Amino acid sequence: MPILLKLPPQRIALGLLLLMSASVLIFGGTQLLPGNVAETILGQWDTTEAPANLPRDLGLEESPVNRYFD
Numbered sequence: 281m282p283i284l285l286k287l288p289p290q291r292i293a294l295g296l297l298l299l300m301s302a303s304v305l306i307f308g309g310t311q312l313l314p315g316n317v318a319e320t321i322l323g324q325w326d327t328t329e330a331p332a333n334l335p336r337d338l339g340l341e342e343s344p345v346n347r348y349f350d
Contacts, residue, residue, distance in 0.1 A: 307348050 318334040
């Protein structure tokens with residue numbers, strides 16, 4: 281098989297692998313950060329029921345695998 285026919289599929293496959301790896305690393309890094317996302321988003325407008333509702337609304341109660349694929 282000529283090199284010109286083999287090179288583009290290899291480049292596409294490596295590009296997809298790179299994008300998937302970067303996506304997993306960024307998602308994993310954000311999961312390791314300390315703090316509560318709901319408290320950070322709400323800030324000073326925090327009410328009594330808002331911190332309980334926001335994680336559910338954002339889907340933060342699901343497993344990390346489900347959140348990644350959602």
